[in-house]
Amino acid sequence: MTILVVEKTEDSFQFIAKILADSYPMATLVHCQSIQETLAWLATNSGADLGFFEIELSDGLSFEVFQEMSLTFPVVFMSSYDKYWSQAMPFNAIDYLRRPIEKTELERVLDKYQVFSKHFNQYDASQDYRNPYKNIPAKDRLIAKKGTNYYVIKTNEIAFIYTEARVVFLVDKQGERYITEKNLGELEIELPGRQFFRANRKFIVSIDAIKSFKPSFKGKIALELMHLSRAEVSISQENAAQFRKWIEE
Structure with a gap:
């Protein structure tokens, strides 16, 4: 297994590398510190099994790597x-971590990768990775908690799901609020x-829960x-066109 870590500082790389080594002791870790170094490594190697990309690098945003090469x-x-x-x-993302990154958050992402890695191998890598989960059947129910009791909530009864203070809440169409133990990335x-539809970093909304929408600032x-x-x-603004296409389908 090869894990590519694109990180401009050595200290941050060592922090990530230690956690990666605990979870994948046999993995090969590759450290690139800039866009140009990353492009050079990718040009002479077959790629990686998993990548961690710091967005703001010394020579620009790491998105440029994905614009230059098809990964x-x-x-x-x-x-x-x-x-x-x-x-x-859109760039193969399975998660987005805010700095300062906590060890528990990084471990959560590795658990998430492990859960879905078997699905990555079920179809040819030449398929469009912009929709990597299209072969995973959607669930028709979720388990959620209120107080000490757990409930089975049908997905067609969910109005929206949101996160607040690191807790993920599910609100059904009757306005009842529950807690779910999964994060928004997994639920998406x-x-x-x-x-x-994943509206933003904090909300996933059901089309049935949308009473109205209107143009807003910028x-x-x-x-x-x-x-x-x-x-x-x-x-x-970046997701506005995708939202309009989704809601009109």
């Missing part, structure tokens, strides 16, 4: 800012794509959802 391995992006999240998603993969789209009394949910 087929899953990638975890890392940044001190939320603003790159929507740009990262498991939920039927025709019914649900090309964004503002959603009004059922059972949501606070501020509207915002879709970024």
